[in-house]
Amino acid sequence: MAQDKNPDNTVARSVRASGDDPNPRGVYNGRETVNRRDRPDLGVVSEPARAVPVFAETDVLVVGGGPAGVTAAVAAARLGARVILAERYNHLGGLSTGGLVVWIDRMSGWGGEHLIQGMAAEMLDRLPSDAIRGPKRADWGSRDEALVSQWAPRHTAFHGTVTWAPMIDPEWLKIVALNMVEDSGVELLLHSWVTAPLVEDGKATGAILESKQGRMAVRAKVVVDTTGDGDMFAQAGEDFDGDAESDDIHHCANTASLMGGVDVPRWLQFRAQDPDGFREFMRGGRTETSHFILPMAGWRDDTVVFMGPRFSGFNVLKVDDLTALEILSRKSIVELLDYFRRRAPGFEDAWIMLTAPQLGARHSRRLAGRDVMTGTGTKSGVILPDEIGVSPSLSPNLPEVSVPYGALLPLKTDNLLVAGRHISTDSQTHTFMREIPQCWLTGHAAGAAAALSANSGVAPRDLDIGDLQSALTKQGAFVRANQTS
Numbered sequence: 001m002a003q004d005k006n007p008d009n010t011v012a013r014s015v016r017a018s019g020d021d022p023n024p025r026g027v028y029n030g031r032e033t034v035n036r037r038d039r040p041d042l043g044v045v046s047e048p049a050r051a052v053p054v055f056a057e058t059d060v061l062v063v064g065g066g067p068a069g070v071t072a073a074v075a076a077a078r079l080g081a082r083v084i085l086a087e088r089y090n091h092l093g094g095l096s097t098g099g100l101v102v103w104i105d106r107m108s109g110w111g112g113e114h115l116i117q118g119m120a121a122e123m124l125d126r127l128p129s130d131a132i133r134g135p136k137r138a139d140w141g142s143r144d145e146a147l148v149s150q151w152a153p154r155h156t157a158f159h160g161t162v163t164w165a166p167m168i169d170p171e172w173l174k175i176v177a178l179n180m181v182e183d184s185g186v187e188l189l190l191h192s193w194v195t196a197p198l199v200e201d202g203k204a205t206g207a208i209l210e211s212k213q214g215r216m217a218v219r220a221k222v223v224v225d226t227t228g229d230g231d232m233f234a235q236a237g238e239d240f241d242g243d244a245e246s247d248d249i250h251h252c253a254n255t256a257s258l259m260g261g262v263d264v265p266r267w268l269q270f271r272a273q274d275p276d277g278f279r280e281f282m283r284g285g286r287t288e289t290s291h292f293i294l295p296m297a298g299w300r301d302d303t304v305v306f307m308g309p310r311f312s313g314f315n316v317l318k319v320d321d322l323t324a325l326e327i328l329s330r331k332s333i334v335e336l337l338d339y340f341r342r343r344a345p346g347f348e349d350a351w352i353m354l355t356a357p358q359l360g361a362r363h364s365r366r367l368a369g370r371d372v373m374t375g376t377g378t379k380s381g382v383i384l385p386d387e388i389g390v391s392p393s394l395s396p397n398l399p400e401v402s403v404p405y406g407a408l409l410p411l412k413t414d415n416l417l418v419a420g421r422h423i424s425t426d427s428q429t430h431t432f433m434r435e436i437p438q439c440w441l442t443g444h445a446a447g448a449a450a451a452l453s454a455n456s457g458v459a460p461r462d463l464d465i466g467d468l469q470s471a472l473t474k475q476g477a478f479v480r481a482n483q484t485s
């Protein structure tokens with residue numbers, strides 16, 4: 001089992017990308033060495049043992065308030081469990097808000113079926129109409145050329161098909177997530193960095209968190225790790241993988257940025273109607289900036305998001321690497337602002353609205369769980385008996401993907417569940433199971449399972465899968481195995 005592999009600790013490269021890349025044929029010219037400290041071994045210090053006050057007791061402790069954490073907490077609370085949700089930053093939504101990943105890619109099947117429903121759908125339904133931009137329900141799955149050419153530049157039509165992959169306003173998604181958490185009775189702890197799980201006799205019994213108040217313990221019957229980086233399961237002693245290809249987009253990290261003051265329709269018109277000018281613009285970008293990337297049209301006609309430039313060769317679990325990524329990302333966006341203002345129609349008055357408060361880590365640890373979702377398995381089209389939801393496939397010639405409960409279950413630690421981008425998959429499957437809708441889906445399932453477990457005293461691994469599927473269906477999730485049983 002590989003752990004925290006970092007194939008290249010000294011060289012940062014921006015890379016040619018695919019998958020969630022807005023510019024599949026984008027060209028990147030950066031190749032530079034980042035001066036990171038070669039840290040000598042300075043020995044250790046010993047901390048005195050200390051008693052840690054118990055701050056709270058609860059049924060379910062959800063660690064991390066990103067997409068998976070929010071749906072987990074809400075699902076558990078709606079099933080009657082007492083829930084604490086702990087988040088290290090000052091807002092909910094994780095990378096979907098603080099990381100400025102405002103493109104919610106993708107909840108519909110290629111025939112337009114609404115696959116990822118439940119809490120994911122509720123979250124989007126609760127956004128005000130001017131905080132979300134995407135095709136109307138009747139158009140999902142359409143292959144109408146006019147509709148496809150309307151939505152393709154806005155990243156909502158692929159392979160000649162209109163899909164449900166809207167752009168959202170991150171500030172409103174924070175508010176919607178907060179409202180859902182509050183309405184369902186979840187006890188929210190912001191500014192709380194959870195530093196270690198509590199594990200007794202092979203069972204998770206809570207966690208230690210650090211805040212301005214100091215070090216505190218929360219006792220819980222079930223812990224849900226939705227940190228994205230497996231902070232809880234790694235420290236609980238679970239095995240994990242970290243073997244994404246170093247040159248692959250899924251290994252890359254960066255801090256995203258929003259630009260305001262843009263005339264987006266004019267920019268899109270330039271791209272569509274002036275191929276020679278656009279080619280020249282691209283050529284200039286590659287030579288005049290260190291790390292060239294194109295933006296994505298945002299949810300408003302005056303806003304774009306730069307989801308990159310992406311950098312590879314970094315380990316997002318290391319503080320020196322995180323620091324280097326922040327510096328590189330911010331220097332790059334200043335260069336891009338200058339170039340786009342000078343050369344991109346529609347960007348003359350552009351300004352940097354926000355560099356993301358949360359660094360964008362696509363991949364760090366992946367749980368080695370009871371079931372591992374693999375490329376072969378997900379392409380088989382088999383409906384798994386422990387299905388907890390259905391993910392769209394990557395292309396129209398692949399079947400929809402049955403997501404198993406076993407991918408959320410650690411092998412060793414009882415009363416611990418895992419949801420979000422670090423669930424148990426191979427590196428290939430991680431490429432789409434890490435997307436926001438899929439994280440909403442697995443969070444929803446983990447939260448429901450945690451509540452059923454806490455309410456009944458049955459360990460998560462021993463839960464009756466039919467009971468879990470029924471609970472999920474009652475909460476609006478789309479689960480096929482349940483429909484046939």
Ligand SMILES: Cc1cc2nc3c(=O)[nH]c(=O)nc-3n(C[C@H](O)[C@H](O)[C@H](O)COP(=O)(O)OP(=O)(O)OC[C@H]3O[C@@H](n4cnc5c(N)ncnc54)[C@H](O)[C@@H]3O)c2cc1C
Pocket residue numbers: 020063064065066067068069086087088089093094095096099101103104105106192193194195226227228229231254256307308359360361362419420421422434435436437439
């Ligand atoms: C640049 C970039 C572009 C992407 N593009 C897309 C895209 O276009 N569409 C798409 O759908 N997906 C995209 N993704 C993927 C997607 O954003 C993430 O995989 C998804 O947000 C993961 O959700 P999560 O809940 O698992 O984790 P996260 O979103 O990472 O949330 C984890 C939360 O836990 C908190 N946390 C972590 N550790 C602790 C701790 N120890 N104590 C307390 N709190 C903690 C964090 O602060 C965070 O709020 C992209 C990702 C990146 C980085």
